[in-house]
Amino acid sequence: MIETIEVMTDDEGKFTTNMTVPEDAEEGDYKVATVDPKGVEQTRDLRVTDKDANTCAAEESITVTPSKVKAGETVTVKGQGFAEGQVVEITVTGEDGKQVEVSIGDAAAGQLITIDESCGFEFKIQLPEDIKEGPYTVDVNDEDGKTIDSGEFEVVGSNDNNGTDNDGDNDSDNDNDGLANTGAEVIGYSVLGLLVAAGGVALTVMARRRSQRG
Structure with missing residues (x-):
């Protein structure tokens, strides 16, 4: 277990919160778990990677x-x-x-x-x-x-437009957003999909102990 925090849900049993990945967090797969006051638990996967591992964020x-x-x-x-x-x-x-x-x-x-x-x-x-x-x-x-x-x-041909026209470019803008973060970077980890009973919940990050380092 890396960290446990308590958050309050809204009237619909939803919540959004931020968590900071520790500087010394090892690369690998983790579980983000929510537990309501009745002990009902739901989880989502989180992968931590070296922030410098892929600096080429754009799509090829x-x-x-x-x-x-x-x-x-x-x-x-x-x-x-x-x-x-x-x-x-x-x-x-x-x-x-x-x-x-x-x-x-x-x-x-x-x-x-x-x-x-x-x-x-x-x-x-x-x-x-x-x-x-x-x-x-x-x-x-x-x-x-x-x-x-x-x-x-x-x-x-020589009588046609010879190149002031830049139509035909195939730029593609793609976000390569993800959950991979390290250090003091803050993860805006939205868990709106985890519907729990209204009231306090415990949000826990647990490691699977499977490192991605080669």
Whole structure:
């Protein structure tokens, strides 16, 4: 048992309270238990992890801009939410399903890229002068060849809009909220789902003694 506190429920038998995870709490799975005056107990799971274990909170995603370019110009690819040290492969494919040989910085399309501590990347793709007009897909693949995310751009003729248009970005905003906290961080642990008899309840956190550390 780590900590026990008493809270009062409202008229509907509900309550919300905050608990602080101790600085020295070990990583692992815990139980948050409520016990009413009659001894009826209900529990919820809580996992404590190292707050620095995953600093890349965003979901893995890329954006490709601009959405329209001419042959010989460049498109910019930005990625976020990738884990430091993760290795990804970048490919560019035409609507016929064939990969296109393009220049990615100092590398060639299809070369593996290692994610740095920023959890993302940004580079320009130099398109060939003789690339055909039409839609193209930029894929970011994992080491097994599975596509993580994709973006698109279109190669247009000289009389078409050539790149002031940034439509087609595939940014995705996702919260990666969770209950994982350490130190003096306060968990807003809502247990509205635990309906108990009106009156005082005891809220207890108990460890399963199963550490997540390797």
